[in-house]
Each structure stands twice: as C-alpha cells, then as structure tokens.
Amino acid sequence: MFEVFLSRLLTVPAALPGAVAQGLIWGIMAIGVYITFRILDIADLTVDGSLCTGGAVCIMMMLMGCNPWLAMLIATVAGLLTGLMTGIFHTFMGIPAILAGILTQLSLYSINLKIMGKANQAINVDKYDLVISLRWVKEAVLGNPLIMVALIIVALIALLYWFFGTEAGCSIRATGANPNMSRAQGINVERNKVIGLMVSNGLVAFSGALLCQYQGFADVSMGRGAIVIGLAAVIIGEAVFSRIFRNFALKLLSVVLGSIIYYVVIQIVIQMGLDANLLKLLSALVVAVFLALPYWKSKYFHGKRKTPKAKEGAPHA
Amino acid sequence: MLELKGLYKTFNAGTVNEKRAINGLDLTLEDGDFVTIIGGNGAGKSTMLNLISGVFPADEGTITLNGVDLTHLPEHKRAKYLGRVFQDPMMGTAATMGIEENLALANRRGRSRGLGKGITREERELFRARLATLGLGLEDRMTSKVGLLSGGQRQALTLLMATLKKPELLLLDEHTAALDPKTADKVLQLTEEIVARDKLTTLMVTHNMKNAIQYGNRLIMMDSGRVVVDIKGEEKKNLTVRDLLEKFNIESDRMLLSE
Numbered sequence: 001m002f003e004v005f006l007s008r009l010l011t012v013p014a015a016l017p018g019a020v021a022q023g024l025i026w027g028i029m030a031i032g033v034y035i036t037f038r039i040l041d042i043a044d045l046t047v048d049g050s051l052c053t054g055g056a057v058c059i060m061m062m063l064m065g066c067n068p069w070l071a072m073l074i075a076t077v078a079g080l081l082t083g084l085m086t087g088i089f090h091t092f093m094g095i096p097a098i099l100a101g102i103l104t105q106l107s108l109y110s111i112n113l114k115i116m117g118k119a120n121q122a123i124n125v126d127k128y129d130l131v132i133s134l135r136w137v138k139e140a141v142l143g144n145p146l147i148m149v150a151l152i153i154v155a156l157i158a159l160l161y162w163f164f165g166t167e168a169g170c171s172i173r174a175t176g177a178n179p180n181m182s183r184a185q186g187i188n189v190e191r192n193k194v195i196g197l198m199v200s201n202g203l204v205a206f207s208g209a210l211l212c213q214y215q216g217f218a219d220v221s222m223g224r225g226a227i228v229i230g231l232a233a234v235i236i237g238e239a240v241f242s243r244i245f246r247n248f249a250l251k252l253l254s255v256v257l258g259s260i261i262y263y264v265v266i267q268i269v270i271q272m273g274l275d276a277n278l279l280k281l282l283s284a285l286v287v288a289v290f291l292a293l294p295y296w297k298s299k300y301f302h303g304k305r306k307t308p309k310a311k312e313g314a315p316h317a
Numbered sequence: 318m319l320e321l322k323g324l325y326k327t328f329n330a331g332t333v334n335e336k337r338a339i340n341g342l343d344l345t346l347e348d349g350d351f352v353t354i355i356g357g358n359g360a361g362k363s364t365m366l367n368l369i370s371g372v373f374p375a376d377e378g379t380i381t382l383n384g385v386d387l388t389h390l391p392e393h394k395r396a397k398y399l400g401r402v403f404q405d406p407m408m409g410t411a412a413t414m415g416i417e418e419n420l421a422l423a424n425r426r427g428r429s430r431g432l433g434k435g436i437t438r439e440e441r442e443l444f445r446a447r448l449a450t451l452g453l454g455l456e457d458r459m460t461s462k463v464g465l466l467s468g469g470q471r472q473a474l475t476l477l478m479a480t481l482k483k484p485e486l487l488l489l490d491e492h493t494a495a496l497d498p499k500t501a502d503k504v505l506q507l508t509e510e511i512v513a514r515d516k517l518t519t520l521m522v523t524h525n526m527k528n529a530i531q532y533g534n535r536l537i538m539m540d541s542g543r544v545v546v547d548i549k550g551e552e553k554k555n556l557t558v559r560d561l562l563e564k565f566n567i568e569s570d571r572m573l574l575s576e
Binding site for chain 1: 370392393394396397399401403407408409410411412413414418419421422423425426427428430431432433434435436478479
C-alpha cells in the first residue's frame, strides 16, 4: 500500500510543469474574478460562459487563418461584450448581479455553440501557428506556456496596476468599496459596474483563448465551474500571501500564485488516485469552507480579531 | 440660492404603509445661509435632504440651485453642486481605500474621470495642508486605510471631502448624531469654521435643539413634511431653547424625547 503511494508520489514532479502552466493560464481568469469579486463586490457568474466564448472565438478565428495574437485580441473583445451584457442586465434592467450573470452564462451556451458550429473544435499544433501549447511545456522555447504566459501575466498586472491607479480606475475601486460615497462624490456607479464587468470578462475570455491553444481544442463545457476555480485561486492567494503582499500589483500576483497552488494540489490529488469525477465536488467544498471562514471568525471569534473589517454602506437610518 | 417649490414625496404609495414624507414643501435659501433644521422623527428632514441630493426623485415640485434645475438630474450629476455628510460615519468614506485616495476622489467631484493619475503630487501637498487644519494628526497618516479611523475622524474627513471642492450647497444630515458628545462638538466646531471660511450655503439637520440654536443664521422646524417654523436674523440670535419650547410646543413632546 505504502509502496503504491510512494510510486505515485514519484510521478508528481513529471506532471508539475503542466499543472503550473494550467495554473498560470487560469490565473489570468482568476484576476478577472478578483476584479468583480473583490474590487466591485459582485459575484459574477458570467465567467463560466465567457471563458468558453474566448476559447471559441479564438479557435474559430485561427482556423480561418487569422494571426493568433489578433485572434486573442478579438476573443478578448468578445469577452468585453459578454461583460457588457451582464452589466446591462444588472444596471439598466435592475436584475440582481448573480442572476444577471446566470442569464448571460446561459445565453452564452447557445452563443458559444453557434460560434463553434458544434460542441467542440480542435486545432492542430503542427498545422497552425499557436502562441502556446501543452506540447512545449518542457522545452526551452518562447511557446512554452510557462515562459509565455508568465510574461503575459507580468504585462497584464502592470497594465491593471496602472489602470486602477488612474482617475477612472480609482472611481471603480470606490464604487465597490462604498457606492453611497461614490455617488455623493459624483461617480457614475452604474457605469463603473459595467466597465468593471467588461474588463473582468475580457480577461476571462483572454484566458480562455490561451487555454484553447494550450489544450489544442475549445469545448462548450470548458468553462463549467470556472467561477469556483477563480474564487478558489483568489481565496488561496489571499490566505497564503495577504500578510506579505499589500501592494495592489502583488495582490494580483497572489491571485495567480493561488491559481498555481490550486492546480498543483489538484494534480497531486489526482496522481494519488482520487477519482477525477469527484474533483468539482472537492473544489466546491474547499471554496465553501474558505468562504465561510471570515463569517465564522466574525461570529465566534469576533473578540479576537486583529484587524476588524469595517462594514460598508450600512443602510441609512 | 436654493429654491424648493411645491415638493411632494410619498413612500409606499397605495399600500397600508403609505407615508407622505414631504407634503407641499416650499423653501428658499439665500446665498450664504446656514440653516439648521429640527423636527420630530418622521417630520421629513432627511427626506428633504435626500430629495435635494437625488437619492430618490420627487413626486412633484421643483428643486433649483443657483438657476440650475436639479429636479430630474441623477444623483451622481447633482454631486457636482453638493457637498454631503451623512449620519453614519461609515457612509461618507471608502474604508478599504487610503485617506489620500478618498480625498482624491472628492477632489474630482463634478469632473469627468479619465486616464490621468488618480492622485498627483500637488494634490498630496494640498491634502496634507487641508488635513492639518482638522487638528487630528491625519496629515501624517495619509496612506492609512480609512477603515482604521474612528467615527469622529471619519466624519471630520467626510466633512473635509464634502468641502474640498467648494460646493454650492452643503448638506449635513445629523452628521454628529452617531458621535460621542465631545467628538460631536469638535466636528461641529470644524463645520462652523469651514462654513464661515468658505461662506457656504448650508442645510444642517440636527436632533439637538441647543446646536440648532447655537449654529447658523436661520432655524427651521419641520412637521409632517412641511416647514412650520422659520426663524432668522435678530430673532434667531436671541433664541433660547426655552423660547423654542414655549412658542412652538406643538412638536415639543417628540422633540424633547429625541433631544
């Protein structure tokens, strides 16, 4: 029994690069989730659909002979539009954010099928010029996802760090932190929510565009449960790094690291022989427990908390 | 000049909970008026301020400020003209953002927010100087998160934010009611200093009769969604709590309870 365990454990290092690569790609998606969940204080379920939209648009563009970078750009724009859809549902039509996301997600299922023409589309790494691929994960080439995606993430974090430091970016952060105060300071809260949802889903779709190249196909169910993976990455990143990473750029980095940790742990668990069908159950339960922790802390240990988090936007008496 | 004409506001219209909060309200403020507003619970004081600031629309009537018709403008557009401090100290500032970041947001009230820097170096200097006038030592903690401040500090900061860009009208909605008496006095003192320095037209709702008499050049009492008493000039200067109670005992029961 122990020998079986040990021999399985020895296979882990060989699988690590793949797990880290997946973690990096999903890390971009998790940054998108961070923007809605942490900055805007909205749980946006659009991502389950927009991840696939990104993959579907990217792969179809590339199959038509489009340059891969241009295909990824167009996929990102498609992601922005999915965020716009949720944003309109939420602000203009007054639908609660979670429900707005679910509605978009459901409609994206049809849209994604229409984009691809069928449930999945494959792309051959030998015939097409891919930016990254699973095949190069252990090679010293730029197309190695470990190198390429890491570079992309550095650029993205720099871009987001700059954006959230601008007047517009600050007003989006304020919108999530305290909508009452934001309105009193002349900030268009509705518009900022839409912009935040768009940026978030743009990132998610971009991540989907990378993912479809990495795995060599796009599938209509590739985004199922994406929100849970994104939340897991955000929560793990915060749990592990929040004490040392205070700067905004480092917080975004911790989300990516959280995603990598998530995928490495999942990889180990699978190699240890866990039934892969149970993975989503396991992920959901882990995320549920981590989401419960702050609540339990405030309920049972409120006297011992070191840094009480102020409750925002309490209703005006 | 602020002009409220024929304002009506009913909540939960057509239900058993129907509440006519503002009932044909007319009020005109001259430039530089510092008006204190008293009235029992449910008299319509906060509703009036919320109608002016656009938290919800009026059912009828018009709101004009210095010739601009605010009646149909959304809340964030009216913010250009208004400075607001709320009763709840948590409401006027963003807890998870720094002191200077909050001030920078306030410094852009009424301006479009583009891709320029969220805070400039010159602004930091300005904020440091303005924070120093509060006398709370906040100028040395500019990057601290506002969530770490006390209620009084947060109200003082909100007051500073509301007046950083000179507003055409300052709305104070029981802004010291949630503070302990000493802190409340300090914040009121600051309020008076700032209002006098910038000659701000101000509406201040209070539950405290003494404060209502002590501050401002005009006092109004509201009841059932209307102005029932309006005292200004010399009469206001010589006013005492006793006068107020004797002259206008219509509302005194509830006022005393809530004093």
